[in-house]
Amino acid sequence: MERAAVDLVLRDGIHLATIEAICEEAEVSSRTFFNYFDSKEDAILGLSDIKVTDEIVLAHARSARDHDVVTSSVGLIVELISPSLQNTSLHQSRTEILRRYPELFARKVARLTRITDELLDAVRKLMSHDPRFSDSAGAASLLAEPILSLCTASVRISAKEWIAAGSDAPIDEITIRAVALARQVVEKLR
Template sequence: MTSGTGETLRTRKQRQTREAIHHAALRRVLDEGIDNVTVAEISAEANVSTRTFFNYFPTKEDAVLGLPEEIADDDAIEAFIDRECSSGDLVTDVSHLVRSVFAVTPNGETFERIREAMTRHPQLRRRQLQRVTAIEQRLSRTVAGHLRTDHRFSDGDVDVDDAARVIVMVCSSAMRLAIQNATRNDAEAGSAETAEHAFDQAVELLRKVIRKLQ
């Protein structure tokens, strides 16, 4: 059974559980400090067991940041490899791949609270960088596999692995710009439509910039 948003009942419950743990962790760390909060306390506030906590987040730091246990969406990666959702434009396709594996974009208030937590506790910023780097490395390997089948990269003029890393990093910038734009207006920050529109605008801007530079 699916909801009006297209989610299955199971997917919706998983999302709600993940969000409950994330919000509990973020609130407690902001109120009490990261060293004074335990996984057991976060789990109790979210009304889940510690075992369930670790099904969603590997550490309390990841829970505060909202970073999931899995570092990438295997379904999205497989769809990209199989060209199931190809638009015919590599920048667009990689941008959407990057977005899909970075989980749900937080709304404006949550985004600001996460930034506040990272400012107070530098280990959160380091953890975020570690996880983002791990995701980008995996995506780079996926994109490199795609480039090896692209005749434009068959002449050996550029290193395919390096090219893939550049593409992923550039496309990641579209997602970061979209987050900034979507959270700029507090009145609309929580809107999924606003986030989607901001992302589409960022990708289109990226494509225009690339065309102008050619």
């Protein structure tokens, strides 16, 4: 049904890709459609459930060089979004859809804000592993949000570049490039 939804949007446009049409294409009833997706856009955008587990967070906290919170945060973010980067066929169609219909970003972002709190907790944990934040206890917690934003934006750009370059390079390249961008910002602004 996701395939049908995505294909129809690209073929007929978002307005003609009604639930009815999608269900006809997928050969299911419209009622069944809503048994699987909360909304039409869920199917179109493929809003999979990202989980931020303690294991993943800890793994990144330990593996980052010097326990740098930027490196570990970027690594974590890239790992979380990597499934949607690798699922090539569907994902490419979805990327094209977002390009054509920027309004749909809304839902996508909505889902992301749903996990923003989880990500913030994760960044705070990662900060606690970073020696530069080990002394300043509670006050530093306020910095988690700006740090997360900085890292997320860097990943966004880096992923864009990666996709534009043909998605050939290993995904780690996204991480490396994103960390470099974040560092540049810090260097320039200090």
